[in-house]
Amino acid sequence: MNDIEKKLLNEYVLNQASINSRRHFLKDCTLGLGGIAFGSLLKSCAPSGSPNLFGGERTLNPLAPLSPPKLPKVKNVIYLHMVGAPSQLEMFDYKPELHKLHDQLCPESLLKGKKFAFIQGVPKMLGPQAKFTQAGASGNWISDNLPHFKKVIDDVAFLKAVNTDQFNHGPAQLLMHTGSARFGRPSLGSWATYGLGSENQNLPGFVVLTSGGTPDAGKSVWGSGFLPSVYQGIQCRSKGDPVLYIKDPKGVSRNLKRELLSSINEINYQEFKAQEDPEILTRINQYEMAYRMQITVPEVMDIENEPESVQKMYGVTPGKESFANNCLLARKMVSSGVRFVQLYDWGWDSHGDSPANAVDLGLRNKCKEIDRPITALLLDLKQRGLLDETLVVWGAEFGRTPMQENREGRDMGYKGRDHHGDAFTMWMAGGGIKKGVVHGQTDDIGYTAVEGKVSVHDINATILHLLGFDHEEFTYDFQGRPFRLTDVEGNIIREILS
Amino acid sequence: MNSKVPLFILLFLTLLIGCQREKAVDFNTDIKPIINKKCISCHGGVKKNGGFSFLFESEALGNTEEGSPAIIPGNSQKSRLIQRLKEKDLDLRMPFEKPALSEEELNLFTKWIDQGAKWGTHWAYITPKKEELPKIKNDSIQHFIKSPVDQFIASKMEVQQLSPNTPAKKNILARRVAFDITGLPPEERHFNAFMEDEISYENFIDSLLNQKTYGEKWASWWLDLARYADTKGYEADRGRSIWQYRDWVINALNTNLSFDQFTIDQLAGDLLPNPKAANLIATAFHRNTMTNDEGGTSNEEFRTAAVIDRVNTTFDVWQSTTMSCVQCHSHPYDPIHHDEYYKMMAFFNNTRDEDTTDEEPNLRTYNAEDTKSITDLLEWIALYGDDITKKSYEDFLNFNEPKYHLHACENVSKGTLITDGKRLGLWNKGSAYLRNVDTRGGTRLILEFNYPKSGSQITIRNGGPSGSILSQFKLPTTNSKNGNYGEIISVPFKALNTKVDLYIEAQNNSLSKPREYIGILNWVAFLPELPGKSKIKYPAIEKSFTTLINSKTTRTPILVENPSFMKRETRFFERGNWQMPLDTVASDVPSILNDWDMEWDKNRLGLAKWLVSDANPLTSRTVVNRIWYQIFGRGIVSTIEDMGTQSEPPTHPALLDWMAVHFMEDQQWDLKALIKSIVMTATYQQSSAIDEYKYRLDPNNIFYSRGPKLRLQAEEIRDQALAVSGLLSPKMGGMGVMPPQPDGIWEHRYLGNLWKESIGEDRYRRAIYTYLKRTSPYPSLLTFDAGSREVCLVQRLPTNTPLQALVTLNDPVFLEAAFHLAKSEMTASDIDGAIRSIYYKATYSEIKSESLEVLRNLYQAALIEFTENPEALEQFLDIKSTTLHHAALTMVANAIMNLDEFLTHA
Incomplete structure (x- = not known):
């Protein structure tokens, strides 16, 4: 057992003990109520029954931290989703054979029985629009679009043959994050916070940061589905209030706000003494948490006061909305105990209908936008000793075709690729992940998987496994049956586990 | 009496023991729960391992893959099910790779099979029968009962050794029932009439049910x-x-x-x-x-x-x-x-809708003038034509059906099915086939199109490029008055009485750019000839028809069944x-x-x-x-x-x-009657106070020995704040409104910010009228557990979170309400009186002296704060010329509007 595993085991044991002794519970219960006699309060504070997700302290604080059923490898997740689906063929999946086929008509055999979002008739093949080199001790291939990433290439495990059956953005994003292409299921981050609670009661447990725009499927990709809404992702924004309504109203000082809070809680406590309804105690607790969040959230969202070296390392631009800012924020969040940080970066839909959507133009800029920050994120987590207890996932809703898009049978004007879910690249890094490995392989043109094909459910099963859950056992009863994130599928991808 | 008691008990015990010995194992209560918990995931509707399933009787008693049944009714010893449950070899023992059944569970299974393995139907699949009212023994509980519903509730309470709470105070009950019926606090006049016994509780309820706010x-x-x-x-x-x-x-x-x-x-x-x-x-x-x-x-x-x-x-x-x-x-x-x-x-697969961008079929609601023209037109048809023609025109004017969407075209040459919305775009000399069309002998072709280029000609032929011409016409380039919708034209069409493949050709030699569309064609429909051709007024009637189909209407997507010739x-x-x-x-x-x-x-x-x-x-x-x-x-x-x-x-x-049964037979599906019958019960009217004994015995109140206390619903939270502060608009109906929300919530990458803040009273409408965008619902409603309505939502899960506190503490909507609530007491010289009055307006209760003390302190703290810091007063809520007194009272109102008592109905 290495140090990090020992540390996690220790925390696991401690956590279990604290649940049993209900120390957290009492602590939360007493917050902000100093000086009040607690005789009857404590009795109601601790309803009988064994600790479970909805009994005990969860009644008072639904985000109270819980231990997973199994020994976890990581405590936190940072999930980087490139909205629109970047081309794996210009980033990670090196296909020299595709060069040779460039501009030739696509063989009929590749088109038979296939459905595309936009390609009609017979398209031409499009050779890779980037140079590739081998990097790191692993010698894994990477395109020159990502020069910085070469520094951390030995830390990540590549999945080169990820498969999804959805080829439209909205449904594919939903499938990736909720395990279902239709609306109504909880997202991965909500499952994680539902199962584990939050380490920091002054911050949301599941934070969403977007750059460039909201994903096509909207807020449902971080929704809580049929789980209680307290487990949905909270969007922290770079513009306006970082969390909605977190700023005190104009002209109301912190002092006055404290006075206001105390008055509300005091009267609510009088009401509790008269009615003995424990829900009132929950409310008192929530108001105290709100007050603390008002201080903590703006603090953690402030990157201007980070050392200049750190700002440079990520390439942040304080005050603006950017992927680089979000990467730094993700690191800050995780070090403050946020369980799940979900980043969405918009603008990867390289159809070739404009320079910005061309795989040889706009895509390069997008790569530039993420290359330094992602590298910085991994290095920064590592130097702080956080990478061992954090899982970093990079991916998208699907990948892109080796064929050039010919929407409505026309030449697109720029080089672009259509949506393609048969085989695309994702990677993971951090606790429990084997370093520098490649799992899965596509054919010579990067069109289909030839080995190591993994599904969306496999990825989610693996993430849950690293967090300490058996994805088949981690269920929530709804409509009379247990639901899971992975539906009836999913196998842990053991090949990338250390 | 005394001597009989032991005898009775003895008899009872004997009976009890006897019963247990003979007791028939009941499939629903004894067996099905075990199956559902331990067997059904491998032997049910999804997996049927070994060819054995518990889902249907026929499957459970039928042959498995081994060629014989696993359950032999009447003989547990010979039943393989029992053998496999008791099996020593772990590779064979069921449940597979899971702990074995308990002794008790095994016994139940064994007895059940020995008793004949009688199957049972789940209670919910059996038509309900009106049960007899249970008898109540305890006098004090008897006294509680006000309706048959109470009798059922009381009988269970009696078994649980619980006794009902005392009735809630009148003011609390009035507020509770007003929220449950109208979603709003009671109107002052109405509330006072009830408090002063001018009207009974039943009258109070009846008048709530008669308010329009009930439907909202x-x-x-x-x-x-x-x-x-x-x-x-x-x-x-x-x-x-x-x-x-x-x-x-x-x-x-x-x-x-x-x-x-x-x-x-x-x-x-x-x-x-x-x-x-x-x-x-x-x-x-x-x-x-x-x-x-x-x-x-x-x-x-x-x-x-x-x-x-x-x-x-x-x-x-x-x-x-x-x-x-x-x-x-x-x-x-x-x-x-x-x-x-x-x-x-x-049942549902035969409606006309086809996921088109314009969401056809839409019911078109015409303005009064157009409605009059439609009546004239239909009268004309009735006078000179037949009923079928009249019906065809009526339906077509109402919802533009039946029609063929051109996204169904095949073999498109020199043109394409436009990706966005799937309509037909043809270039010069382009063509496409629309197959298997039944024109019903129609002599009028109706076509909807967009973006016509001047001089574009459409030719429609029978069957293919060499087929006879059925219709030929130029696309007009006049602007349609049809809002965002396409222009609709009506052109002559050669009558046909069989199904045909229509060959659609486009021509416009003046187009210079390659692959330039001659226009975008959306759909076609066919109508019989408008009768009365020889009459003088005919041209006016014909023109009226074209004007009508292009007039601007309110559209509502509806279901329209496929006619027999279009059945799927x-x-x-x-x-x-x-x-x-x-x-x-x-x-x-x-x-x-x-x-x-x-x-x-x-x-x-x-x-x-x-x-x-x-x-x-x-x-x-x-x-x-x-x-x-x-x-x-x-x-x-x-x-x-x-x-x-x-x-x-x-x-x-x-x-x-x-x-x-009562709802179907006696109440005749009358929803108001059902709601009334529930809120009239003594069960509902109880106080919601909890004592330790009851909390221990029944923490979730499943036996209803106390009244309901619910957190107000998302809509009610907003509506109440507006109502008590006098801001709420009573306006009903119409398009969704957009009250203020924080900037940047709605920004769409390429559609931009479409939240156009409403003005005037539309800012203060009830929450039910708030525009609901599925991917970005109104944030404060969402925080209080309202859904995004992508799919059917049966149950909102109530939560209690810090984000909710942030809404009611900081959302400008709630502060504006607090400011207005405080305003009503601006003139009061006596601070205690002002606080008392605000409290009463908000909660419908008299303030307790210790609460008053807390709020007086808050008022004073605010007063000091604003005196010491005049800038804060200047900025306060962005409202100019606030007085010290008003600002401090607003803080008090804000506090009151965050109390548990305010956010719940007790």
Whole structure:
């Protein structure tokens, strides 16, 4: 057992003990109520029954931290989703054979029985629009679009043959994050916070940061589905209030706000003494948490006061909305105990209908936008000793075709690729992940998987496994049956586990 | 008496022991729970390992893969089931790789088989019967009873050794019931009349039920089920005009349309004889499904997705049954066969909608002048033509059907099916086939198109490029007055009496750019000749028709059934995959439920009648259970979305059945009567106070020995703040409104910010009228657990979170309300009096002296703060010229509007 595993085991044991002794519970219960006699309060504070997700302290604080059923490898997740689906063929999946086929008509055999979002008739093949080199001790291939990433290439495990059956953005994003292409299921981050609670009661447990725009499927990709809404992702924004309504109203000082809070809680406590309804105690607790969040959230969202070296390392631009800012924020969040940080970066839909959507133009800029920050994120987590207890996932809703898009049978004007879910690249890094490995392989043109094909459910099963859950056992009863994130599928991808 | 007691007990004990020895094992209560917990996941509707399943009697008692049955009724020893349960070899022992059954469970199985392995039907699939009212022994409890409902409740309380709470104070009860009926605090005058005994509790309730605000409150409940929203969902999530349906629901509730008719109108209003506009608008219930405009999506895929959603929603809403499971396989544990899903789907699979961008068919609501012209036109047709012609024109004017969407075109040459929305775009000399078209002998071709280029000519031929010309015309380039919709023209067409393939040709030699569209063609329809051609007024009538079809109308997506010549076949999908269709199926209902009455047509209308037939075991139970949930915060069956075999058993089964039958037979599906009968009970009128004894015995109040105390619903939280501060607008109906929300919530990458803040009273409308964008619902409502309405939502899970506190503390909407509430006491010179009065206005209760003290302190702290810091006062809430006194009182009002007492109904 290495140090990090020992540390996690220790925390696991401690956590279990604290649940049993209900120390957290009492602590939360007493917050902000100093000086009040607690005789009857404590009795109601601790309803009988064994600790479970909805009994005990969860009644008072639904985000109270819980231990997973199994020994976890990581405590936190940072999930980087490139909205629109970047081309794996210009980033990670090196296909020299595709060069040779460039501009030739696509063989009929590749088109038979296939459905595309936009390609009609017979398209031409499009050779890779980037140079590739081998990097790191692993010698894994990477395109020159990502020069910085070469520094951390030995830390990540590549999945080169990820498969999804959805080829439209909205449904594919939903499938990736909720395990279902239709609306109504909880997202991965909500499952994680539902199962584990939050380490920091002054911050949301599941934070969403977007750059460039909201994903096509909207807020449902971080929704809580049929789980209680307290487990949905909270969007922290770079513009306006970082969390909605977190700023005190104009002209109301912190002092006055404290006075206001105390008055509300005091009267609510009088009401509790008269009615003995424990829900009132929950409310008192929530108001105290709100007050603390008002201080903590703006603090953690402030990157201007980070050392200049750190700002440079990520390439942040304080005050603006950017992927680089979000990467730094993700690191800050995780070090403050946020369980799940979900980043969405918009603008990867390289159809070739404009320079910005061309795989040889706009895509390069997008790569530039993420290359330094992602590298910085991994290095920064590592130097702080956080990478061992954090899982970093990079991916998208699907990948892109080796064929050039010919929407409505026309030449697109720029080089672009259509949506393609048969085989695309994702990677993971951090606790429990084997370093520098490649799992899965596509054919010579990067069109289909030839080995190591993994599904969306496999990825989610693996993430849950690293967090300490058996994805088949981690269920929530709804409509009379247990639901899971992975539906009836999913196998842990053991090949990338250390 | 005394000597008889021991004898009685002795007798009772003997009987009890005797009973236990002889007791028949009951499949439903003893066996099914074990099966559901330990067996069904491998031997049920999804997996049928070893060819053995517990789902249906025939499967459980039939041959397994071993060629013989695993259960032999009457002989447990020979039954392989028992052998395998007791097996020593762990590779063979069942449940496989799981702990063995307990001794007790094994005994039950053994006895059950020995007693003949009698199968049982789950309670919810048996038509409810009116149970007898239970007897109550305890006098004090007897005294409590005010209605038959109380009798059932009291009888259970008695068993649990609980006694009811005292009645709630009048002011608390008045506020509670006002929220439960109208979603608002009571009106002052009305409240005072009740407090001063001028009117009785029953009168108070009756007048609440008669207020229009009743429909607005209960519509939220129904619109969650109907998945009503003002946008289409999916990627771009563009707007949809369907608010007339929301207003229909509010009006139907207010006019107290009986629930059976409410059901029929929504599921099949279009199939009623001579449907009125209201019947058609009601069918928008099932047009609340999402429409996908994303480029590259298949219209047929998302049409199918919508039909599937209609099946699932119908069962979620009326049958408390999770039909969605059956799309891919037999139900995992409820006895519904896989093919029965597709038989259900066949009822819904024959409507005209095809996931098109304009969401056709739409009911077009004309203005008064146009309505008059339509009457004139139809009178003209009646005078000179026949009924069929009149009906064709009437339908066409009402909802532009039947029509053929050109996204169905094939073999497109020199042109393309436009990706966004799938319409036909042809270039110069382009062509396409529209196959298998039945023109019904029509002599008028109606075409909708967009973006015509000057000089573009369309030729339509019979069968192919060398076929005879059926119609030839130029696309006019005049601007349509049709808003965002295309222009519609009516041109002569050669009558045909057989189905044809139409060959559509386009020509415009003046187009210079390659691949330039001559125009975008949306759909075609065919009508008989407008009669009365020889009459003088004919040209005016003809012109009137063209003007009418192009006039600007309010459009509401509705259901329109396919005419017989456009019927779709419904096929069974392998594992629920629409791309893997197998055999065709005919519409039918699941065999486990009530029988089909042969008098009903086998269509949606028949289906609606089947649902509200007295024999249906689930509809009435479902409604009663859910109305109960709305009022008590928990269902008699606590899993209110499901009454299937995995549901929680009812806490009061006899009450549920009694109420279900009472609702159908005595109350005749009258929703107001049902609600009234619940709020009139003594059970409802109890105080909600909890003492330690009761809390320990019944923490969740499942035996109702205290009254309900619910956190107000999302809509109520907002509406109450506006109501008590005097800001609430009473305006009803119309398009969704956009009250203030923080900037940047709605920004869409390429559509921009479409939230156009409402002005005037529209900022202060009830929450039910707030524009609901599925991918970005109004944030403060969402925080208080309202849904995004992408799919049917049966139950909002109430939560209590810090984000809610941030809304009521900091959202400008709530501060504005606090400011206005404080304003009403601006002139008061006595601070205590002002606080007392604000408190009373907000909570309908007198303030306690210790609370007053706290708020007086807050007032003073604010006063000091604002005196010491005049800048803060200057900036206060961005409201200029605030006085010290007003600002400090606003803080007090803000505190009051955050109290538990304010945010809940006690």
